Amino acid sequence: MSVANRKTQVIQRAFVTILPLSAAPSGPAPAQGVDGLRAEVVDLLQRARVAARLLQTATTAQKNAFLARTADRLRQQAELIEQKNAVDLDASRSQGRNAAFLDRLRLDRRAAMAVADSVDQVRSLPDPIGQITSGSRQPNGLRIRKERIALGVIGMIYESRPNVTVDAAVLCVKAGNSVVLRGGSEARHTNLALCDLLRAALTDVGLPADAVLYPLHTDHAVIAALVGQVGGLDLAIPRGGTALIDAVNAHARVPVIQHYQGVCHIYVHHAADLDQALPILINAKAQRPGVCNAAEAILVDAAIAAQAVPRIVEQMQAAGVQVRGCPRVMALVGPPTIPAQSQDDGCEFLDLIVLLRVVDDLDAAVSHIAQYGSRHTEAILTTDLRAANAFTQRVDASCVMINASTRFNDGGCLGLGAEIGISTTKLHAYGPMGLQHLTAERWVVVGDGHIRT
Amino acid sequence: MSVANRKTQVIQRAFVTILPLSAAPSGPAPAQGVDGLRAEVVDLLQRARVAARLLQTATTAQKNAFLARTADRLRQQAELIEQKNAVDLDASRSQGRNAAFLDRLRLDRRAAMAVADSVDQVRSLPDPIGQITSGSRQPNGLRIRKERIALGVIGMIYESRPNVTVDAAVLCVKAGNSVVLRGGSEARHTNLALCDLLRAALTDVGLPADAVLYPLHTDHAVIAALVGQVGGLDLAIPRGGTALIDAVNAHARVPVIQHYQGVCHIYVHHAADLDQALPILINAKAQRPGVCNAAEAILVDAAIAAQAVPRIVEQMQAAGVQVRGCPRVMALVGPPTIPAQSQDDGCEFLDLIVLLRVVDDLDAAVSHIAQYGSRHTEAILTTDLRAANAFTQRVDASCVMINASTRFNDGGCLGLGAEIGISTTKLHAYGPMGLQHLTAERWVVVGDGHIRT
Numbered sequence: 015m016s017v018a019n020r021k022t023q024v025i026q027r028a029f030v031t032i033l034p035l036s037a038a039p040s041g042p043a044p045a046q047g048v049d050g051l052r053a054e055v056v057d058l059l060q061r062a063r064v065a066a067r068l069l070q071t072a073t074t075a076q077k078n079a080f081l082a083r084t085a086d087r088l089r090q091q092a093e094l095i096e097q098k099n100a101v102d103l104d105a106s107r108s109q110g111r112n113a114a115f116l117d118r119l120r121l122d123r124r125a126a127m128a129v130a131d132s133v134d135q136v137r138s139l140p141d142p143i144g145q146i147t148s149g150s151r152q153p154n155g156l157r158i159r160k161e162r163i164a165l166g167v168i169g170m171i172y173e174s175r176p177n178v179t180v181d182a183a184v185l186c187v188k189a190g191n192s193v194v195l196r197g198g199s200e201a202r203h204t205n206l207a208l209c210d211l212l213r214a215a216l217t218d219v220g221l222p223a224d225a226v227l228y229p230l231h232t233d234h235a236v237i238a239a240l241v242g243q244v245g246g247l248d249l250a251i252p253r254g255g256t257a258l259i260d261a262v263n264a265h266a267r268v269p270v271i272q273h274y275q276g277v278c279h280i281y282v283h284h285a286a287d288l289d290q291a292l293p294i295l296i297n298a299k300a301q302r303p304g305v306c307n308a309a310e311a312i313l314v315d316a317a318i319a320a321q322a323v324p325r326i327v328e329q330m331q332a333a334g335v336q337v338r339g340c341p342r343v344m345a346l347v348g349p350p351t352i353p354a355q356s357q358d359d360g361c362e363f364l365d366l367i368v369l370l371r372v373v374d375d376l377d378a379a380v381s382h383i384a385q386y387g388s389r390h391t392e393a394i395l396t397t398d399l400r401a402a403n404a405f406t407q408r409v410d411a412s413c414v415m416i417n418a419s420t421r422f423n424d425g426g427c428l429g430l431g432a433e434i435g436i437s438t439t440k441l442h443a444y445g446p447m448g449l450q451h452l453t454a455e456r457w458v459v460v461g462d463g464h465i466r467t
Numbered sequence: 468m469s470v471a472n473r474k475t476q477v478i479q480r481a482f483v484t485i486l487p488l489s490a491a492p493s494g495p496a497p498a499q500g501v502d503g504l505r506a507e508v509v510d511l512l513q514r515a516r517v518a519a520r521l522l523q524t525a526t527t528a529q530k531n532a533f534l535a536r537t538a539d540r541l542r543q544q545a546e547l548i549e550q551k552n553a554v555d556l557d558a559s560r561s562q563g564r565n566a567a568f569l570d571r572l573r574l575d576r577r578a579a580m581a582v583a584d585s586v587d588q589v590r591s592l593p594d595p596i597g598q599i600t601s602g603s604r605q606p607n608g609l610r611i612r613k614e615r616i617a618l619g620v621i622g623m624i625y626e627s628r629p630n631v632t633v634d635a636a637v638l639c640v641k642a643g644n645s646v647v648l649r650g651g652s653e654a655r656h657t658n659l660a661l662c663d664l665l666r667a668a669l670t671d672v673g674l675p676a677d678a679v680l681y682p683l684h685t686d687h688a689v690i691a692a693l694v695g696q697v698g699g700l701d702l703a704i705p706r707g708g709t710a711l712i713d714a715v716n717a718h719a720r721v722p723v724i725q726h727y728q729g730v731c732h733i734y735v736h737h738a739a740d741l742d743q744a745l746p747i748l749i750n751a752k753a754q755r756p757g758v759c760n761a762a763e764a765i766l767v768d769a770a771i772a773a774q775a776v777p778r779i780v781e782q783m784q785a786a787g788v789q790v791r792g793c794p795r796v797m798a799l800v801g802p803p804t805i806p807a808q809s810q811d812d813g814c815e816f817l818d819l820i821v822l823l824r825v826v827d828d829l830d831a832a833v834s835h836i837a838q839y840g841s842r843h844t845e846a847i848l849t850t851d852l853r854a855a856n857a858f859t860q861r862v863d864a865s866c867v868m869i870n871a872s873t874r875f876n877d878g879g880c881l882g883l884g885a886e887i888g889i890s891t892t893k894l895h896a897y898g899p900m901g902l903q904h905l906t907a908e909r910w911v912v913v914g915d916g917h918i919r920t
Contacts, residue, residue, distance in 0.1 A: 067861075248892075248894075293916065297918035297919055407523060408520075413909065413912060418915075422912055441722040446910075457876070458869070
């Protein structure tokens with residue numbers, strides 16, 4: 015190891031484990047440059063692995079005590095966190111970031127209290143580790159069971175919302191994993207303060223502080239280094255914009271579960287109950303347009319387009335939504351509806367904008383979704399059972415909604431208690447990921463001198 | 468699309484769908500070169516995707532009829548397959564391949580009949596698609612269920628044994644997936660004949676022939692192209708040597724479940740019943756040394772080394788096993804036991820060779836396994852319940868065996884019916900992978916006008 019590398023390690027260790035919580039989190043800068051960065055990441059991954067091994071024997075009581083201490087410290091230090099967050103907010107403001115960006119970045123005292131409440135909620139969830147998910151006695155007398163174990167070391171790579179720092183850390187540790195967190199540089203001061211808090215809470219209860227780690231290097235190359243080492247992480251979870259996820263995928267040599275975009279469609283079938291359909295459409299689009307389970311496109315069956323389209327447009331406009339219509343929609347309504355462009359198909363607006371299309375039938379709706387959907391959430395509104403069944407069978411999405419708002423595709427709404435993300439890949443997890451998805455199932459086989467013949 | 472690319476596609480289509488089964492499978496060569504190769508892979512992946520969509524509505528009866536027709540055709544065409552296999556065997560013989568290699572490559576009439584029997588066995592397994600794995604009614608009245616669906620398009624990249632061609636294809640299709648197969652070039656004639664047979668069986672029952680595809684390009688770059696396209700495959704399963712798996716990992720832009728090496732250890736605890744332990748050790752090492760769940764290293768507790776080591780060495784030698792001993796072993800026994808070298812730690816011998824080490828205690832055994840194990844199968848032999856529990860909790864492996872041979876880590880022995888491989892990664896599946904692991908679970912939510920507030 016070069017002298018420069020060794021220096022980086024020492025600084026990193028000194029910083030994270032010894033620096034008092036009140037010190038400036040951007041304090042002593044690590045050695046920058048490619049070598050220093052790689053050395054830091056290798057060191058972080060090794061320390062995370064050692065912590066993961068120690069967590070294997072942590073009890074539920076210890077892990078819950080860590081969550082309780084985290085919530086306590088969040089409540090006690092809410093003011094400090096607000097101060098650190100103010101530094102991040104000021105920097106983003108001076109860079110001319112818009113109100114929505116600043117809103118996502120904000121973690122004031124009230125928000126910190128809310129994060130503490132969500133930690134308490136995770137504490138109340140059952141511990142998945144050690145659960146026996148199936149078992150049998152084989153004809154030869156071997157006793158076989160499948161048991162939940164931790165994955166090991168998880169890398170969480172995310173943007174903006176600093177509450178993810180705490181949410182991800184408590185979910186990972188409750189499921190017996192250590193976690194390397196890498197949030198966006200815009201939230202750096204907030205995230206480092208939260209990370210110090212989490213590490214202190216681990217120490218409080220006798221768990222290894224290195225179960226929660228955060229790289230000090232600010233370079234984007236940290237992401238590639240984190241996910242690029244075979245066997246370094248057991249799982250990488252990128253959560254953020256397309257550019258972030260693409261960067262992780264491009265460099266990953268470890269398993270990745272991506273939380274990709276939500277291009278959610280609602281198909282209004284010709285047998286839909288329009289009085290029931292309209293509130294669902296408005297809720298799915300306008301209740302919280304900036305999130306991944308908001309609807310981005312509405313497909314109206316041609317057989318009811320003449321009645322349905324004007325009502326949908328009217329109510330969308332009343333809710334402040336800009337409607338972009340296909341030619342068949344534009345033949346039915348005038349301004350302020352504007353003609354859709356080709357790039358509106360498959361677009362994740364994340365805004366008060368909706369694409370409105372007339373489609374010939376269920377086949378056409380399914381084809382459109384197959385081409386432009388993102389495997390997140392797709393909905394059909396209908397009173398026809400056969401149409402509901404056909405749509406469910408033929409659409410590929412982590413969640414298919416029948417006569418319900420797309421907004422229900424959420425770990426809380428689906429009974430998971432808390433979620434670390436919504437997977438749009440099918441491996442391991444498809445849809446909202448809770449504690450259970452941060453574990454693996456291994457086999458335990460008990461014999462009494464059994465040999466294979 | 469260039470003219471060259473279009474030509475490749477046409478040749479590929481004409482070959483796979485029209486060429487009679489008796490024609491030379493190496494028949495019309497596709498346009499070689501990088502462009503031709505990429506065009507072929509893009510075309511294969513597109514056709515596999517179309518077939519996967521059609522398979523979404525296939526019934527269990529249709530899929531089982533495909534398996535029945537496959538078994539019939541295997542029995543009818545066993546002689547043809549033996550002939551094609553003879554071409555591959557001759558080529559490998561003239562390249563000076565050893566007997567073990569030729570044995571893995573051989574698929575004679577009798578072996579073809581055995582493959583047909585294994586197809587019948589998969590036919591008898593329950594169809595995983597459509598299984599409801601959990602469900603609930605939420606307090607707001609939303610009815611939620613999780614249902615098994617197919618993954619989509621699976622890429623199977625493997626070496627040597629041509630029976631994998633049939634085993635993988637029938638497992639993938641029974642689980643509703645299309646599959647792109649890429650076997651080793653040494654088995655090319657056999658694999659193409661089997662692939663033609665599988666495609667004919669699909670056509671027999673009205674399922675899309677493109678549910679089973681096999682690239683014609685022989686270049687190794689096909690592997691990189693197959694796994695390198697984001698969204699092209701839903702899952703890649705490499706199964707073979709380290710070089711193959713590393714090549715897939717290096718190029719993969721799709722999820723990979725690797726069937727990596729099996730460096731399996733057996734720890735003989737000081738409270739082991741030696742009379743029971745010895746047959747287990749011999750079985751684990753010598754019953755079939757060339758497979759991944761064979762034991763490669765035995766760790767003997769220092770407290771019983773003086774009694775245990777000579778007996779183990781004697782019986783291993785009687786079974787034709789070469790013992791490589793650590794210095795503490797060499798102090799107890801003489802030739803023909805030879806001193807172990809450092810590279811013997813963590814080595815997958817796949818042969819009648821075993822590493823024998825004396826370790827201080829359970830801690831030392833667990834540490835050795837953490838450093839050299841491959842997360843496949845680890846065993847403890849003991850009559851002490853606390854030791855068994857501690858070992859189980861602290862060892863990281865897809866399967867932990869207590870007083871049983873490592874050879875039981877196998878889909879058949881663990882009740883899966885048939886397996887497509889043994890995963891040594893923890894995501895999605897850890898250990899033997901059966902039909903269930905070729906599926907995903909998606910959410911279906913049925914409301915009655917539900918909106919989120």
